[in-house]
Amino acid sequence: xxxxxxxxxxxxxxxxxxxxxxxxxxxxxxxxxxxxxxxxxxxxxxxxxxxxxxxxxxxxxxxxxxxxxxxxxxxxxxxxxxxxxxxxxxxxxxxxxxxxxxxxxxxxxxxxxxxxxxxxxxxxxxxxxxxxxxxxxxxxxxxxxxxxxxxxxxxxxxxxxxxxxxxxxxxxxxxxxxxx
Amino acid sequence: xxxxxxxxxxxxxxxxxxxxxxxxxxxxxxxxxxxxxxxxxxxxxxxxxxxxxxxxxxxxxxxxxxxxxxxxxxxxxxxxxxxxxxxxxxxxxxxxxxxxxxxxxxxxxxxxxxxxxxxxxxxxxx
Numbered sequence: 001x002x003x004x005x006x007x008x009x010x011x012x013x014x015x016x017x018x019x020x021x022x023x024x025x026x027x028x029x030x031x032x033x034x035x036x037x038x039x040x041x042x043x044x045x046x047x048x049x050x051x052x053x054x055x056x057x058x059x060x061x062x063x064x065x066x067x068x069x070x071x072x073x074x075x076x077x078x079x080x081x082x083x084x085x086x087x088x089x090x091x092x093x094x095x096x097x098x099x100x101x102x103x104x105x106x107x108x109x110x111x112x113x114x115x116x117x118x119x120x121x122x123x124x125x126x127x128x129x130x131x132x133x134x135x136x137x138x139x140x141x142x143x144x145x146x147x148x149x150x151x152x153x154x155x156x157x158x159x160x161x162x163x164x165x166x167x168x169x170x171x172x173x174x175x176x177x178x179x180x
Numbered sequence: 181x182x183x184x185x186x187x188x189x190x191x192x193x194x195x196x197x198x199x200x201x202x203x204x205x206x207x208x209x210x211x212x213x214x215x216x217x218x219x220x221x222x223x224x225x226x227x228x229x230x231x232x233x234x235x236x237x238x239x240x241x242x243x244x245x246x247x248x249x250x251x252x253x254x255x256x257x258x259x260x261x262x263x264x265x266x267x268x269x270x271x272x273x274x275x276x277x278x279x280x281x282x283x284x285x286x287x288x289x290x291x292x293x294x295x296x297x298x299x300x301x302x303x304x305x306x
Binding site: 028031032036049050053054056057060061064067068130133134137147148151 | 190191211213216245247248249251252255256280281282283284294
């Protein structure tokens with residue numbers, strides 16, 4: 001990056017009130033380290049303990065989802081990387097956005113799922129959550145409880161929003177925005 | 181029966197079992213990315229303890245943040261306890277939390293909705 005290009009990047013950060021962001025390949029350790037920094041940072045900003053807990057929880061679910069997906073699909077490193085951005089908006093809400101490369105079919109299914117959740121009220125989300133909690137675990141599955149998205153929708157103060165941008169005939173970039 | 185004594189890490193809770201006293205203790209944050217694998221020894225201990233004797237079981241919980249796959253496993257553990265309770269076993273659970281951590285109390289509250297055994301959610305005082 002040319003030194004004079006840094007200002008444009010800084011302006012993007014400032015205008016979106018970005019507190020913390022990461023773009024690259026997540027490891028389990030890196031997720032922990034960034035999570036730790038995020039918690040300390042929110043505490044230093046005197047965020048309420050509930051807001052800190054919610055932002056942290058959404059950050060963990062989103063980044064672990066990205067890791068699980070790329071490993072499950074054996075994506076090459078260039079496609080396995082994720083982007084996460086945490087902001088403190090001028091309306092006082094915290095926002096977590098995360099994105100990664102997906103097979104188009106998976107991306108479309110995920111967008112439909114998010115849309116479905118966005119149309120549900122708190123009581124419906126709770127019912128869906130309890131139902132998912134009782135679903136039998138898939139044999140051999142290490143995780144992927146399927147609860148993550150519903151849990152994030154429940155913690156969110158506005159309906160979750162998703163976007164899928166087509167990269168080529170096989171892949172797309174899926175991104176999800178959760179506002180706390 | 182072999183007891184568990186697993187120290188806490190950044191993303192995994194401290195886990196201790198005491199077969200002689202019938203206590204399962206779990207405390208701290210729990211967000212390992214392989215939660216099912218991590219908690220398998222706990223599930224095994226609970227199954228064995230409930231199967232091998234008819235002694236009481238006390239769940240002593242001080243868990244803080246749980247990722248959703250840890251929540252899923254916790255439900256399995258509580259379901260085993262519930263099944264034993266319904267069959268006449270003495271089962272009790274106490275979930276301790278710091279009063280400022282409202283989200284912990286809310287999470288415990290949701291678990292308690294699905295359990296009929298004594299389930300106490302207690303704020304630390306002082």
